[in-house]
Amino acid sequence: MTHYIDVMEGPRFKKVYELMKDQPRIKTVKRINLRSFYDQFDFIKRAGYPIIVTDYGKGCRQTIVSNLCEKYGKIIFQVRKGNYYDPIVRLTSSREYEFISVMDYMNLMSEGKGTSLYAAKQVIENIALSDLFTSYPEVYTKEEFARPRLWIGPKGSITPLHKDSIDNFIHQIVGLKRWSLYPVRDIPWLYMSIPSSKPDTDLGYSKIDLRNVDLTKFPDFAQAKCVEVFTMPGEMLYLPMGWGHYVECVEDFSIMVNYWLK
Numbered sequence: 666m667t668h669y670i671d672v673m674e675g676p677r678f679k680k681v682y683e684l685m686k687d688q689p690r691i692k693t694v695k696r697i698n699l700r701s702f703y704d705q706f707d708f709i710k711r712a713g714y715p716i717i718v719t720d721y722g723k724g725c726r727q728t729i730v731s732n733l734c735e736k737y738g739k740i741i742f743q744v745r746k747g748n749y750y751d752p753i754v755r756l757t758s759s760r761e762y763e764f765i766s767v768m769d770y771m772n773l774m775s776e777g778k779g780t781s782l783y784a785a786k787q788v789i790e791n792i793a794l795s796d797l798f799t800s801y802p803e804v805y806t807k808e809e810f811a812r813p814r815l816w817i818g819p820k821g822s823i824t825p826l827h828k829d830s831i832d833n834f835i836h837q838i839v840g841l842k843r844w845s846l847y848p849v850r851d852i853p854w855l856y857m858s859i860p861s862s863k864p865d866t867d868l869g870y871s872k873i874d875l876r877n878v879d880l881t882k883f884p885d886f887a888q889a890k891c892v893e894v895f896t897m898p899g900e901m902l903y904l905p906m907g908w909g910h911y912v913e914c915v916e917d918f919s920i921m922v923n924y925w926l927k
C-alpha cells in the first residue's frame with residue numbers, strides 16, 4: 666500500500682523513486698576522503714547513496730563562538746521552539762519560533778540555558794563562511810547552490826523525519842549528530858505528506874514522531890529500514906535527494922553548515 670500519494674507525485678521525486686525503488690539496501694554509510702569524493706562524484710551521484718567525507722575540515726568552537734558574537738552579534742536568528750517538533754503541526758503553518766540576537770543566543774548556549782531553542786537553518790548571507798571554517802563543496806559552481814544555512818543547537822535538538830527536495834551537502838564543523846536515514850525505496854512507509862504551505866514541491870514531512878513511534882497508528886512503518894550514522898567534527902555528509910532523515914544533536918553543542926543545490 667502506498668501512503669500519501671501527494672508526496673510520491675512530487676515533480677522530481679517521482680522520477681527519483683522510479684530509479685531507486687529497487688536500489689539494494691546498505692547497512693552503513695561509506696566513509697571516503699575528500700580527494701576520492703571529488704574524483705568519483707559523478708559515479709557517487711548516479712549511485713544515489715549517502716556518503717561521508719572524513720576530511721572536509723574541523724572548526725574551532727571557541728573561535729566560531731567569538732566570531733559570531735563579535736562580528737555578527739546583532740544579526741537576528743529565528744530559532745525553533747515549543748510545538749515546532751510536533752509532526753502534525755509541522756504539516757500546517759503554525760510552527761513556533763522565537764527571534765533572538767546572535768549574541769543573546771550564544772550567551773544562552775554558553776550558560777547552558779538555551780536548551781530548548783534550536784537555531785536551525787539560519788540564512789547566513791551576512792556571515793563569512795571562513796568565520797565558520799567552511800566553504801562550498803567543489804562539485805558544482807557556487808551559483809548552482811542555494812544560500813548556505815547554519816545550524817547551531819544544544820544536545821537534544823532534533824529535526825523531525827522528512828525528505829528534502831534536492832541534493833544536500835552537510836558539513837559538521839563542531840559536535841556530533843545522529844542521522845536516521847531512510848532510503849528512497851522506503852518513502853511509501855514513512856507516512857509523509859507535502860506541507861500545506863508548499864504545494865508542488867518535492868519536500869515531504871512524516872506524521873511519525875520517531876521519539877515515540879505508534880505502530881498501531883502507523884503499522885506500515887514497520888517495513889521501513891533505517892541506516893543510522895553519526896557525523897563527527899570535520900565530516901561532510903552527502904545526502905542525495907529523496908532520502909528520509911531524522912536528525913539529533915547528541916553532544917552539548919553542534920555547529921553545522923549545509924549546502925543545498927538550487
Ligand SMILES: O=C(O)CCC(=O)C(=O)O
Binds near residue numbers: 785822833910912923
Ligand atoms: O541537522 C538538522 O537538524 C537537520 C538537517 C537537515 O534536515 C538537512 O540538512 O536537510
